[in-house]
Amino acid sequence: MPREADGKRREATLPERLKVVELRSNGHSYRSIERETGISKSQAANIWRRFTVDDDIIPQLHSRRGMKSKLDEMDKRRLVRLSDAYPRATLQELVKESGLPIHPKTAGKYLRKENRFVRFIKRKP
Structure with missing residues (x-):
């Protein structure tokens, strides 16, 4: 160079x-x-x-640098629809219901980007 x-x-x-x-x-x-x-x-x-x-x-x-996204657009839409259908559900419940192989914090990031309210479990049930 x-x-x-x-x-x-x-x-x-x-x-x-x-x-x-x-x-x-x-x-x-x-x-x-x-x-x-x-x-x-x-x-x-x-x-x-x-x-x-x-x-x-x-x-x-390059169109993008860094790590590849965990979810494609269809998975993101499914997660948003689930959060709309079950507004009182926690992130752990949404991830379990969706069947996606992601951590609940990752789901929370995607939902916050979509301006959705995110619920965390404060203590173990």
């Missing part, structure tokens, strides 16, 4: 990516591209691979 003046890494710009593709298509090695452009040889290889395989030199942004 190219570096800023202060030494921090930065993403290669579009003209730099075009220069890498041009040099590589003319038969230059990755090391010579690194010397000429300042882009590391592994980054140059990644740019070239993306160009040859995907026919694109712009990196694709």
Whole structure:
């Protein structure tokens, strides 16, 4: 990756990516591209691979980062419907009734996002 003046890494710009593709298509090695452009040889290889395989030199942004969601939209709707049908039910009862493999706190998070009232058990029955 190219570096800023202060030494921090930065993403290669579009003209730099075009220069890498041009040099590589003319038969230059990755090391010579690194010397000429300042882009590391592994980054140059990644740019070239993306160009040859995907026919694109712009990196694709991921739609979402982090952990995959536990529930899909249908499961969320089922949980909301259950909470509407049984407004006095606790989270443990809703999760048990729904049959979803989630923790009651996870169900509480989803229900709060939907602006639903959430009931916790204060003490064991």
